Amino acid sequence: MKAKHLNVTAHTDLYKSIYNQIQVKLPMDKRKANRYFVLKGLFYFSLAITSYILIYTISNPIAFVLNFVLFGFIAVLLCFNFAHDLSHHSIFKHPFWDNLFFEFIYTLVGAHPEAWKKRHINSHHIAPNVANFDTDLAITGLIRVLPQGSRKWYHKYQYIYAPFAYMSYSFYWVFMKDFIVLRQFAPKAKKQQLRYLVTFIALKSFYLFYLLILPILYSLQSIWVVLTAFLAMHMVQSLYTLFTFFITHHVNGANYPTANKEGLINTSWFMNQIKSSNDFYPFSNMANFIFGGVNNHIAHHLFPNISHYHYPKLNRILYDALLENNIIPNQTTYLGGVISHLKLLKKRGVQN
Secondary structure, eight states: OOOEEOOOHHHHHHHHHHHHHHHHHSOOOHHHHHHHHHHHHHHHHHHHHHHHHHTTTOOOHHHHHHHHHHHHHHHHHHIIIIIHHHHTTOSSSSHHHHHHHHHHHHHHTTOOHHHHHHHIIIIITTSTTOTTTOGGGOOOTTOOOOTTSOOOGGGGGHHHHHHHHHTTHHHHIIIIIHHHHHHHHSOSSHHHHHHHHHHHHHHHHHHHIIIIIHHHHHSSSOHHHHHHHHHHHHHHHHHHHHHHHHHHHSSTTOOOOOBOTTOEESSOHHHHHHHTOOEESTTOHHHHHHHTTTTSHHHHHHOTTSOGGGHHHHHHHHHHHHHHTTOOOOEEOHHHHHHHHHHHHHHHHHOO
16 A cells, blocks of 8 residues: 655645755755765775774784674664665765665675665655554564554563663564565566575675674684674664664654555655654764764655755754744754653553
């Protein structure tokens, strides 16, 4: 069933007005944006290459584990800072290069790029926080965030056990979820199915080869130290990824629109994107550099084809327009967002 939003003329007009203001007040300087991404890419890839080389030279087991975790964390930062924008074709002029670098970066963390991209663009961006339309809501049954979701007795304690459950997420994503998604999103045409399956197996094999087999064979550590480092890396990746994602949509104040049997959602597309999202440090250039614009989530949902380089300045135009129309964007700090998310879990655990 295809999602359909309410047609609210005032919201459509406001969206067009904001877009026009951005075109006038925010010159899209491609040279500055290109320079920004080149320098940022050199910075993050230099860190990644250095930490990966150290995997094969460090003799101290504790230092090895810490460095392994650091490499995994940098790989996640590469996803947030580049892969997210690349998936929306907002960095390079030609989609070929967007797709190439997107697939390479996602392979570094073991996730299948095509499966994630289809879910992200064709589901999450269309109707965020709407049950049966936003596939990102397909969270484990251990966690209840939807107000209309089924409540179990153990959800009363979810705000306590959630951080521990979150630690396994990237491991689950890489080794289980992608295989489930493979069956759901694989193309119907046989030639496309074969290509999809071959690339799926090849990318997963490369991930295991470069991040598990090679370190086991050529690092200075025993297999058990390498496996410990691999698991520790996934735990840190999981916590950072999930908390960062959850505070962009699942905090106190975020809306969860509903749809009727015909698929009509009880809000406009414009308000769905705004009220179901949460920003943190929306005007900070430093936060934008670290989080890759994910912290400017309202702007990203409204203008996904504009790269995050422009978001801090864009947000000043966006926020002024929203506040002038009595629309209050959801906004927290990072820590405040984590706390708000846990408070939401506590509320969902006892509330029908």
